[in-house]
Amino acid sequence: MPFKPAKKQFVLRKAIDLKDAAFVVVPVPYEKTTSYGQGTKYGPAALIDASWQLELWDEETKTDTWKKGIFTTQPVNCALPEKKFFPQLERTVEELLSTSKALPFFIGGEHSVTQGLLPPFIKRHKNLSILHFDAHADLRLTYEGSQHSHACAVYPASRTNRLVQIGIRSVGADEKQFHNTGNVKTHLMHENLDLKKLERDILHELTDTVYLTIDVDGFDPSVMPGTGTPQPGGFMWYDAMKLFKAVCVNKKIVGVDVMEALPVNGSNITELAAAKLIYRLMGYLNA
Numbered sequence: 001m002p003f004k005p006a007k008k009q010f011v012l013r014k015a016i017d018l019k020d021a022a023f024v025v026v027p028v029p030y031e032k033t034t035s036y037g038q039g040t041k042y043g044p045a046a047l048i049d050a051s052w053q054l055e056l057w058d059e060e061t062k063t064d065t066w067k068k069g070i071f072t073t074q075p076v077n078c079a080l081p082e083k084k085f086f087p088q089l090e091r092t093v094e095e096l097l098s099t100s101k102a103l104p105f106f107i108g109g110e111h112s113v114t115q116g117l118l119p120p121f122i123k124r125h126k127n128l129s130i131l132h133f134d135a136h137a138d139l140r141l142t143y144e145g146s147q148h149s150h151a152c153a154v155y156p157a158s159r160t161n162r163l164v165q166i167g168i169r170s171v172g173a174d175e176k177q178f179h180n181t182g183n184v185k186t187h188l189m190h191e192n193l194d195l196k197k198l199e200r201d202i203l204h205e206l207t208d209t210v211y212l213t214i215d216v217d218g219f220d221p222s223v224m225p226g227t228g229t230p231q232p233g234g235f236m237w238y239d240a241m242k243l244f245k246a247v248c249v250n251k252k253i254v255g256v257d258v259m260e261a262l263p264v265n266g267s268n269i270t271e272l273a274a275a276k277l278i279y280r281l282m283g284y285l286n287a
């Protein structure tokens with residue numbers, strides 16, 4: 001199955017060829033298990049709309065990032081029942097990785113989507129580690145009856161691969177047992193306000209090949225107000241950019257997802273910030 005271009009492309013007014021793209025944006029508007037605020041399924045479309053408001057020249061990286069080539073696929077079909085959706089998503093990702101060399105950026109959707117995204121990357125890359133930016137630990141085995149809950153997003157991958165968590169400031173009694181054991185390195189937000197040290201630590205803990213999963217609630221709610229389960233006291237914009245830049249420059253990033261952005265009536269701050277985040281990351285990456 002060839003990947004068809006979305007009608008509306010991220011940043012660009014017109015689709016380019018996937019083979020000419022350094023980056024491929026894949027919308028995954030899946031939402032089944034959100035437990036509080038809802039609307040993540042509208043996140044990808046809102047984010048792509050907002051991306052048209054970005055300046056094409058990025059003032060921080062001082063590059064015309066779009067010239068590297070960005071292709072946006074049609075949204076993944078999220079109408080399937082949970083049991084079928086996740087295997088189908090895995091197959092789609094597998095196919096994308098085998099047909100294109102472009103670096104994928106997946107946009108959600110709820111964070112459980114990451115469970116379907118990771119297995120093909122884990123299969124392909126020996127010694128892959130995962131940088132997990134989130135307010136929540138997402139290490140539950142099940143939540144409200146589902147293993148595919150947003151609250152379980154990184155549990156399966158943490159059984160096989162190194163997982164480094166930052167921004168964490170909400171942890172269930174049933175998931176704290178996994179912190180700092182086995183493959184899991186958890187940096188609680190309030191214990192890691194020395195960001196220079198945090199940067200050194202995560203660069204040391206991550207392997208050379210990294211998948212980056214970003215829940216926008218890892219940011220402070222003043223930066224990303226539109227998200228299902230906000231928590232006070234997250235990363236401010238420039239602090240997060242500094243960390244992401246260090247990782248993008250020092251590691252080989254093989255995949256990125258940006259999850260849990262949801263449009264808020266009367267405010268477009270979140271989708272604009274999430275679009276800028278993606279464009280900025282593309283600028284940092286030497287793709």
Ligand SMILES: [Mn+2]
Pocket residue numbers: 134135136215217218229260
């Ligand atoms: Mn979260």
